[in-house]
Amino acid sequence: MHGSNDQALAANENETRMGLAALITGGFMLVEFVGGIIANSLALIADAGHMLTDFAALGLAWFAFRLMRHPADWKRTYGFDRFQVLVAFANGLALFVIAAWIVYEAIHRLLSGDAHVIGGIMVVIGIAGLLVNVVSFLLLRGADRDNLNVRGAVLHVIGDMLGSVAALVAGAVIMITGWTPIDPLLSVLVALIILRSAWFVVTESAHILLESAPSELDTRSIAPDLIGNIEGVDDIHHVHVWSLTQARKVATLHAVVKDATDIEEVVRGIKTRLNRKFGLDHITVEVEYRRCADEIFPNNRATS
Numbered sequence: 001m002h003g004s005n006d007q008a009l010a011a012n013e014n015e016t017r018m019g020l021a022a023l024i025t026g027g028f029m030l031v032e033f034v035g036g037i038i039a040n041s042l043a044l045i046a047d048a049g050h051m052l053t054d055f056a057a058l059g060l061a062w063f064a065f066r067l068m069r070h071p072a073d074w075k076r077t078y079g080f081d082r083f084q085v086l087v088a089f090a091n092g093l094a095l096f097v098i099a100a101w102i103v104y105e106a107i108h109r110l111l112s113g114d115a116h117v118i119g120g121i122m123v124v125i126g127i128a129g130l131l132v133n134v135v136s137f138l139l140l141r142g143a144d145r146d147n148l149n150v151r152g153a154v155l156h157v158i159g160d161m162l163g164s165v166a167a168l169v170a171g172a173v174i175m176i177t178g179w180t181p182i183d184p185l186l187s188v189l190v191a192l193i194i195l196r197s198a199w200f201v202v203t204e205s206a207h208i209l210l211e212s213a214p215s216e217l218d219t220r221s222i223a224p225d226l227i228g229n230i231e232g233v234d235d236i237h238h239v240h241v242w243s244l245t246q247a248r249k250v251a252t253l254h255a256v257v258k259d260a261t262d263i264e265e266v267v268r269g270i271k272t273r274l275n276r277k278f279g280l281d282h283i284t285v286e287v288e289y290r291r292c293a294d295e296i297f298p299n300n301r302a303t304s
Helices: 002-039 042-067 083-112 119-141 148-177 182-209 219-229 263-278
Strands: 233-243 249-257 282-288
Touching: 002 042, 002 119, 002 148, 042 083, 042 119, 042 148, 042 182, 083 148, 083 182, 119 148, 148 182, 219 233, 219 249, 219 263, 233 263, 249 263, 263 282
Parallel strands: 249 282
Antiparallel strands: 233 249
């Protein structure tokens, strides 16, 4: 019970910090976009476009934390926890799109020779954007950094931070030297950094959505461990492990037990062992004496 209270407090803290970061990002996005149009700076316009995606991403992340408050029902027996993973996956895909657009625009500018860029405006907005992104980053850094939704949002903010640095550097170079190609070139560098971040968010969230086993857990070690440590267990098979979120790991398995074994004691022992040794917190155990009941299904593909 104490653990669920801690999780609820952490979720509320995440929600508050995410909401504040969304408001700050959305407000400055408009300033940066107008400044980019006035200065004719791709670095600023690209970062404003990225901030638009970030505003939507942070808003969705905030909504995901709010949605998690709803209890499970007869249609959604696991509740709404996984919505945050779905949002993180969508955020990662959005980062791919934004990065591709930045690269396309940068190439177009380099080829067309559009050189009218006002460096002074870029520097001012770059500094302001950097300060805004630092505030957002500190807000999210105080949230639960193991949460995939928070991590996805942090990556968005870091991408924005890099965009502001790029705009600042590009503006300074243009003011000092007049060399305008620095604007699209630094935009491409930011796009590559964004792509790297997007790859990690998408692959990790997809791993969860595909109900793959947690990456830190070798499911092949579960059966031998239980057979060796739980008295009365002869065999363990049909082991399935997946994650609802990073924090909620689920497992089902079949346990073949000896005759006259105390079933309650065995099941309790299996669940305790799986929780303490492997970090699993929602476990279903099907107890069998001799033959597996699933043998009646000839096309059963469950792992043995």
